[in-house]
Amino acid sequence: MSETFEVIAQARTDEGKGASRRLRRQGLVPGIVYGGHKEPQMITLVHNDLLRHLEHEAFYSSLLDLKIDNEASKVVLKDLQRHPAKPFVLHADFQRVSMAEKLKLTVPVHFENEATAKGVKLGGKVSHNITEIEVTCLPADLPEFIVVDMADMDVGDIIHVSELNLPAGVELTHAVEPETPVVMIHAGYGGATEEGEEGEEGGEGETPA
Template structure:
């Protein structure tokens, strides 16, 4: 399970708003590591490196390593809080992961062959219902994205999750229906012409 980032951290004894403010003045961020049937571990991580990793993308889907005073923990960021005005990181929750951990994460959808899609070539519009799909995935094989091929999609078509080749061990959290990811919508002008023709 390759880690995409590593952060140096220290165990945190002080908790509360006053302590958190003091830490941020020192360039440190309060965080916590939990899960894997072990006690929660309050820590501090550097604000600068944590912010860089957040802005690189995939922060909530990439495995990382937190080195807490020499002890390494394999983790995934499960949640983070931003300052409501300044948009700065305020707190991060990390979840411990092992080779048999499964996670629920949002996986982005990539759309293939938009330029050759018959419905789009005829003036249709790709209407994206879901930019990402919530999936249960193995922690050691989190896909960066899933792909939906538009090569045969025509005007009026709905494209469902069943049209996606899902990576091994990954499944959507919605299992009771074949939900829609995107549709190829006819443009307004074309709809009006079609309605007039049907009236004639």
């Protein structure tokens, strides 16, 4: 991966909503790490440090170095609970990974050459139907994102899930049907057409009743 994220955490033993509220008042985020053929472990993270990581899109789809009281393990971020109205993270879930076992993770879809696509140059409008997708692969093959090259797309063209160009070792899960549209270019609205322009010219030549 192009970026390495180190997440610092501490083990915790206190449970319950009251304990979680106390942690949040101290600027900490309660969390849990599970998987990897080990027992789940409750942890805490510094809220502001976690927020800085979350500013990077790659953080959501990368292998992370999680250090709990100086013991390191490879994990991926599996879930976040955010406050519905405030910029606060309420809880974080991490999953341990084994480099020899495949994992499932949702990764973003990046659309390249959109502004210069054939159909866009002709006035077409782009509709993104899918902006992230679930993949399965070995941790070493985990992509930060899936690339969709739109350079040759014309008005009316559609790229389906089955047409995605996946990196080596990466497969799609069955979370999305193969014929689901990922992106399409449809005709623009409100623009004058040649037929409309001719109609206007013809109207000017008529004699009012």
